[in-house]
Amino acid sequence: MSDYISTDSDWTFELLEKYDAEIARVAALYRLDTYPNQIEVISAEQMMDAYSSVGMPIGYNHWSYGKQFLATQKGYQRGQMGLAYEIVINSNPCIAYLMEENTLPMQALVIAHACYGHNSFFKNNYLFRTWTDAGSIIDYLVFAKNYVRKCEERYGVDEVEQVLDACHALQNYGVDRYRRPKPVSAAEERMRQEEREEIRQQQLNDLWRTLPTKKQDANAVRNKRQFPSEPQENILYFIEKNAPLLQPWQRELVRIVRKISQYFYPQRQTQVMNEGWATFWHYTLLNHLYDEGKVSDGFIMEFLTSHTNVVYQPGFDSPYFSGINPYALGFNMFQDIKRICENPTDEDREWFPNIAGKDWLDTLHFAMRDFKDESFIQQFLSPKLMRDFHLFSIYDDEAADHYRVDAIHNDSGFRRLRETLARQYDLSVREPNIQITSVDIEGDRSITLRHTQQDGMPLAGDTYEVLKHIHLLWGFDVHLESWDGENMLKRMSCPSISVEL
Amino acid sequence: MSYIIDRRLNGKNKSMVNRQRFLRRYRGHIKEAVQDAVNRRSITDMDRGEQISIPTKNTHEPRIGHGQGGRQHRVYPGNKEFNTGDELEKPQGGGGGQGSGQASNQGEGEEDFTFAITREEFLNYLFDDLALPNMVKQSLARTKNFKTRRAGFVSEGTPNNLSVVKSMRNAHARRIGMGAGKRRKLKELQAALSEAENRGDFGAIETLKADIADLERRLKKIPFLDDIDLRYRNQVKVPMPTSKAVMFCLMDVSGSMTQDVKDMAKRFYLLLYLFLERNYEQIEIVFIRHHTSAKEVTEEEFFYSRETGGTIVSSALKLMHEIVSSRYDENEWNIYAAQASDGDNWDDDSPQCAEILRNELLPVVQYFSYIEITPHNHQALWEAYQQVGSDFKNSFAMAQIRGPEDIFPVFRELFSKEQYEEAI
Numbered sequence: 001m002s003d004y005i006s007t008d009s010d011w012t013f014e015l016l017e018k019y020d021a022e023i024a025r026v027a028a029l030y031r032l033d034t035y036p037n038q039i040e041v042i043s044a045e046q047m048m049d050a051y052s053s054v055g056m057p058i059g060y061n062h063w064s065y066g067k068q069f070l071a072t073q074k075g076y077q078r079g080q081m082g083l084a085y086e087i088v089i090n091s092n093p094c095i096a097y098l099m100e101e102n103t104l105p106m107q108a109l110v111i112a113h114a115c116y117g118h119n120s121f122f123k124n125n126y127l128f129r130t131w132t133d134a135g136s137i138i139d140y141l142v143f144a145k146n147y148v149r150k151c152e153e154r155y156g157v158d159e160v161e162q163v164l165d166a167c168h169a170l171q172n173y174g175v176d177r178y179r180r181p182k183p184v185s186a187a188e189e190r191m192r193q194e195e196r197e198e199i200r201q202q203q204l205n206d207l208w209r210t211l212p213t214k215k216q217d218a219n220a221v222r223n224k225r226q227f228p229s230e231p232q233e234n235i236l237y238f239i240e241k242n243a244p245l246l247q248p249w250q251r252e253l254v255r256i257v258r259k260i261s262q263y264f265y266p267q268r269q270t271q272v273m274n275e276g277w278a279t280f281w282h283y284t285l286l287n288h289l290y291d292e293g294k295v296s297d298g299f300i301m302e303f304l305t306s307h308t309n310v311v312y313q314p315g316f317d318s319p320y321f322s323g324i325n326p327y328a329l330g331f332n333m334f335q336d337i338k339r340i341c342e343n344p345t346d347e348d349r350e351w352f353p354n355i356a357g358k359d360w361l362d363t364l365h366f367a368m369r370d371f372k373d374e375s376f377i378q379q380f381l382s383p384k385l386m387r388d389f390h391l392f393s394i395y396d397d398e399a400a401d402h403y404r405v406d407a408i409h410n411d412s413g414f415r416r417l418r419e420t421l422a423r424q425y426d427l428s429v430r431e432p433n434i435q436i437t438s439v440d441i442e443g444d445r446s447i448t449l450r451h452t453q454q455d456g457m458p459l460a461g462d463t464y465e466v467l468k469h470i471h472l473l474w475g476f477d478v479h480l481e482s483w484d485g486e487n488m489l490k491r492m493s494c495p496s497i498s499v500e501l
Numbered sequence: 502m503s504y505i506i507d508r509r510l511n512g513k514n515k516s517m518v519n520r521q522r523f524l525r526r527y528r529g530h531i532k533e534a535v536q537d538a539v540n541r542r543s544i545t546d547m548d549r550g551e552q553i554s555i556p557t558k559n560t561h562e563p564r565i566g567h568g569q570g571g572r573q574h575r576v577y578p579g580n581k582e583f584n585t586g587d588e589l590e591k592p593q594g595g596g597g598g599q600g601s602g603q604a605s606n607q608g609e610g611e612e613d614f615t616f617a618i619t620r621e622e623f624l625n626y627l628f629d630d631l632a633l634p635n636m637v638k639q640s641l642a643r644t645k646n647f648k649t650r651r652a653g654f655v656s657e658g659t660p661n662n663l664s665v666v667k668s669m670r671n672a673h674a675r676r677i678g679m680g681a682g683k684r685r686k687l688k689e690l691q692a693a694l695s696e697a698e699n700r701g702d703f704g705a706i707e708t709l710k711a712d713i714a715d716l717e718r719r720l721k722k723i724p725f726l727d728d729i730d731l732r733y734r735n736q737v738k739v740p741m742p743t744s745k746a747v748m749f750c751l752m753d754v755s756g757s758m759t760q761d762v763k764d765m766a767k768r769f770y771l772l773l774y775l776f777l778e779r780n781y782e783q784i785e786i787v788f789i790r791h792h793t794s795a796k797e798v799t800e801e802e803f804f805y806s807r808e809t810g811g812t813i814v815s816s817a818l819k820l821m822h823e824i825v826s827s828r829y830d831e832n833e834w835n836i837y838a839a840q841a842s843d844g845d846n847w848d849d850d851s852p853q854c855a856e857i858l859r860n861e862l863l864p865v866v867q868y869f870s871y872i873e874i875t876p877h878n879h880q881a882l883w884e885a886y887q888q889v890g891s892d893f894k895n896s897f898a899m900a901q902i903r904g905p906e907d908i909f910p911v912f913r914e915l916f917s918k919e920q921y922e923e924a925i
Contacts, residue, residue: 013505020503037503046508049515066523067560069516070616093504100509115503161526169563315579324578392580394589398570402588408580421576432567457571465563 004296005289011104016041019108020115026288027116030361032281034119035134036093039111047099048072050087057089058141060148060256062164088114090122090267092134105302108295112285117278124369125273127266137263144256151249163250166469167236167257172431174236174258175265197248208244208441231435231450235470236261238436244445245475254473269372269427276330277368283307283331313389324421329389333376336385337363347383373425381421383414393420398456432459434480446477453484467494524622530555531618535626539772539909550620554613628776628916647738658733672730679723687716746781746835746867748774749824751817753842755792756809762874765905766841767804769872772912773839781835787824791817793847797824812845814882818857831865838862838869844880851885858886863893870915871899 005022006015020039027034042050052069053059089095096114098107122128152160167174232238239246240254267274290300313328314320340348341360349356355363367380386409393416395406407413407420423429437450447470451459459482471478471494482490524531534553583589618626654667690713697705750770752763777784788803789795795816798806821838829836846854863869871886873879883899890897900911 013507016505017503020505024503039503039505040508041505042508042511046511046515052516052519061518061522063519063522063526064562066516066519066521067614069520070523071614074616097508157522157525161522165562170565172564313578315581316577317579317581321579324576389578390580391576391578392583393574393576395572395574397572401591403591405583405585405587405589406574408583408585410585413585417576420574423574424576430567432565434565453571455572457573458568460564460566460568462561462563463565466565469563 003293004299005294006104006299007296009103009105009298009302011102011107013041015104016098016107016111019104020111022289022294023108023112023116023285026285027112027120027281029288030281030284031365032116032120033123034094034116035091035123037115037119038093038095039098039115040095041098041100043100044076047087047097048076050097056141056260057091057095057138058145060145060164061152062168063161064165064168086110086114088118089137090118090128090132090134090263091137094119094122094134103302105295105299106306108286108299109282109303109306112282113278116285117281118274120281121270121274121277121368124365125266125270125372126370127269127372131266132263140259144260147252147256151253155249160253162472163253164257166472167254169466169469170235170239171257171261173434174234174261176234176237176262177428197252208445227439227441228436231437233433233435234258235434235436235449239470239473242439243474246473250473266372269374269425272326272330272333272373272425273368273371273376274330275327276332276334279307279310279327279331280334280364315390332385332388333380334364334367336382337367337380340382345384351382352380374422374427377425378418378422381418383409383411386414386417391417391421393417429454432457444477445475446479447474448479448481451480451482453482453489456484458482458490464492464494467492471495524618527555527560528626530559532626532629535623536909538623539627549623550618551623552615552617554615557614560614624775624779627772628779647740649736650739652735652737654732655735656729656732658735662733662736664732664734667732668726668730671732672726675727675730676723676725680720683716683720687713687720690716745783745785745833746777746837747785747787747829748777749787749789749821749836749838750803751789751791751821751838751840752803753792753812753814753817753845754790754806754808755812755845757812757843757845762843763804765874765902765908766872768905768908769841769902769912770839772909773837773870776916777837787821789817789820789824791820795820812842812847813850814842814846815850815853815857818854818862822857822861825862825865836866838866840869840871841874842871842882843875844873844877844882846880846882848881851881854882855885855889858889858897859892863889863896866896869897871897872902872911873899874902876903 005018016039020037048069050057051072052065059065086099087097094115096110096119098110102110122132122134128134148160148164228238228242236254236258240251240258243251246254286295286300286303289295295303311325311328311331313325337355338360340352340356341358341363344352344356367376371379390409392408393406393413395404397404407416409417433452433454435450435452436447438448440446440448449470459480463480467478467480478494480492480494481488482492531553535551538551654664690709694706694709694713697709748770752758752766754763774784774786786800788798788800790798790803790808791812791814792808792810793813793816797820817840825831825836858869873883879901883901886897886899890899898915900915902908902911
């Protein structure tokens with residue numbers, strides 16, 4: 001007689017419940033703290049729908065989601081691409097989609113991965129706690145969808161599309177990086193919306209006042225009206241608050257795109273950690289069940305096959321190579337932290353005096369809670385892992401004829417390698433640094449953005465297209481200057497020509 | 502705490518709206534692709550979806566990002582033989598951008614964005630801006646088909662249409678309304694009675710009791726159900742446009758018509774058929790071929806059997822008229838006809854053809870189109886028809902097809918919306 005929860009590979013709802021209960025029991029042993037789970041079983045077609053709305057369960061309508069859907073559909077129907085086994089949404093309750101095509105071991109993997117791994121990450125990582133409010137996101141998305149629909153009815157699909165296109169082009173520049181935003185709340189949004197529209201318009205009118213001020217302090221005013229007083233990095237926010245010609249409903253659309261972008265901001269910064277954490281836990285939880293004799297050999301074999309595929313890291317020269325696999329890096333780092341805690345080598349003691357020999361579960365929770373990809377790698381990537389991955393760093397200077405191998409996995413290279421890799425996950429390095437420096441409020445109302453070049457990297461070719469979008473929102477001339485230190489390299493204007501200096 | 506929910510029965514077409522938005526945005530591209538497909542496809546192959554490609558640069562969504570160039574450090578896995586300080590040859594052209602993540606996967610590629618549209622959508626784009634002439638006017642004006650539809654409630658009707666719920670509700674309202682005053686009075690009297698009883702005023706008690714009994718009797722007399730309460734479901738007859746159409750294909754099969762010419766004619770018929778199919782529930786097709794005499798034949802025979810001999814077009818028109826009068830009542834059927842020929846006709850016959858068209862056929866058909874498939878100059882038949890055309894602008898059209906590439910443009914021209922705007 002066996003204690004196996006199941007021996008078949010077909011799933012039923014009863015079995016899903018049993019597995020969920022068992023996994024929850026084991027997860028509690030490891031102190032995984034989660035939101036309640038809402039597990040939804042869906043078909044492949046529905047999975048494609050979920051895919052194309054960038055993981056939002058409810059999204060406003062826009063052609064770009066249709067494009068995404070068509071691309072997914074094509075890839076899937078031609079067999080070029082499998083669908084993800086799961087999609088999980090950072091909400092409370094935490095919504096996870098399971099595909100009906102999955103076998104039972106796969107469903108168990110997904111439940112462990114999404115409903116306990118990702119879920120606990122969403123609930124506890126500091127970025128998610130700071131930047132998102134899981135309890136209200138669904139309501140907000142519903143509000144956004146309805147608002148966009150109403151605007152379409154009132155002002156026409158094309159008008160709305162134009163504004164959304166422009167906002168989408170800037171959505172990575174719609175985040176306050178250093179200030180904690182107010183959590184979104186649909187009820188509040190609706191209530192305050194009208195009030196906000198009025199106030200916004202009033203403030204604006206004040207900024208753009210063209211009536212002459214009293215003569216005696218005209219000079220003082222001129223000096224005072226340096227605007228904005230500090231450079232602004234949140235371009236969408238600035239536009240929402242200050243663009244002179246936008247209608248109130250257009251401002252609201254800008255706000256919606258900005259808010260949703262903000263909601264995804266933590267996810268963009270914790271890819272390695274988030275996936276690594278979830279992968280670590282599906283591996284640990286299901287192995288725990290196996291050790292208890294709750295799942296069969298066949299089950300664990302199938303599970304391990306999938307798991308191995310997920311954490312496979314092809315080398316740079318492999319035809320399958322497409323960058324560093326965040327699942328592989330993240331999973332191995334968490335495994336490695338556990339190893340360092342339990343069986344530290346001399347090298348580990350030297351590199352990680354704070355965690356070597358400590359309680360591994362405490363350390364893991366600490367690592368998950370208080371880091372993002374960049375700092376996580378900087379802090380926890382061990383020499384052993386760099387050796388295992390055979391990491392090396394290439395220096396590519398446009399001016400040179402050759403690539404230079406900058407550092408490899410040896411004693412002199414570890415620190416440099418780790419630093420370089422960490423930087424690679426730093427959003428402020430990955431995205432060009434662009435800030436709004438001035439608006440000519442007394443003159444032609446043009447807006448000037450400043451691109452501070454890093455390491456001589458120019459802006460991508462479609463920057464001018466983005467400028468056109470900014471121009472549409474701002475309504476007056478837009479200038480973009482690229483600076484390298486004290487030198488202005490290039491000035492682009494829309495509408496106008498670009499000048500090379 | 503977990504809830505497991507089965508969502509599989511929910512709609513799977515959540516992305517439908519977004520997909521439509523996409524198609525709408527790239528309507529121009531798709532239309533072009535569809536028209537290309539029409540000219541490319543074989544004639545039996547019109548009735549399916551199509552792969553559409555749009556150049557990626559048109560569907561690209563611009564974002565601010567790093568371009569290529571500058572000085573970059575990138576970390577890769579899988580080192581085998583490199584050591585610090587090694588110099589590696591730069592690959593010729595391209596490459597290098599891999600480090601910057603996913604953004605470049607979609608943006609820079611030369612490949613077109615391709616996707617499939619369904620048969621329905623294909624036909625929609627194919628027949629976009631086209632309309633069936635006279636459809637609405639004719640079918641409503643002459644209609645003899647009616648459909649009964651519910652139209653609310655009325656106070657008179659036959660017992661089988663009685664609406665019990667509505668009637669009882671009316672009765673209830675009426676009983677409340679009619680009894681309201683009496684019940685109020687009754688309450689007052691009862692209050693007075695209990696007061697009188699407290700006082701012990703026996704005379705008053707007597708009269709009050711009598712009054713109360715009287716009121717109660719009158720309350721009871723309010724009828725439970727009255728004639729005025731009754732409501733009947735109302736039914737009205739709505740004229741229904743006939744949704745049946747018959748399509749006559751007339752073709753010259755004399756010696757001068759080669760297989761090529763017949764193929765072109767077939768494509769034209771096929772387009773017409775698909776077009777009609779979108780507008781009518783039921784379509785019949787009658788094939789009439791002719792040389793010196795006309796005959797009703799099967800599709801196979803119509804397109805592929807060979808005949809020789811002279812040409813008398815009026816024979817086909819006569820046969821069509823006979824078939825219409827014997828089998829297709831003009832009130833019940835929408836009649837369409839398409840005639841194809843290479844323009845040859847027995848010289849004396851052309852005026853007769855025009856005569857038959859004018860007097861017999863055009864008054865009963867919705868639309869008669871004549872296509873002449875010839876690279877040469879027109880002959881007598883064309884001129885005779887032109888006369889007819891100017892008299893029956895709304896129901897007759899003719900055009901010349903020189904080669905396969907003309908078929909769709911001519912079809913569009915014959916059925917373009919603007920041309921028939923006044924007619925509809």
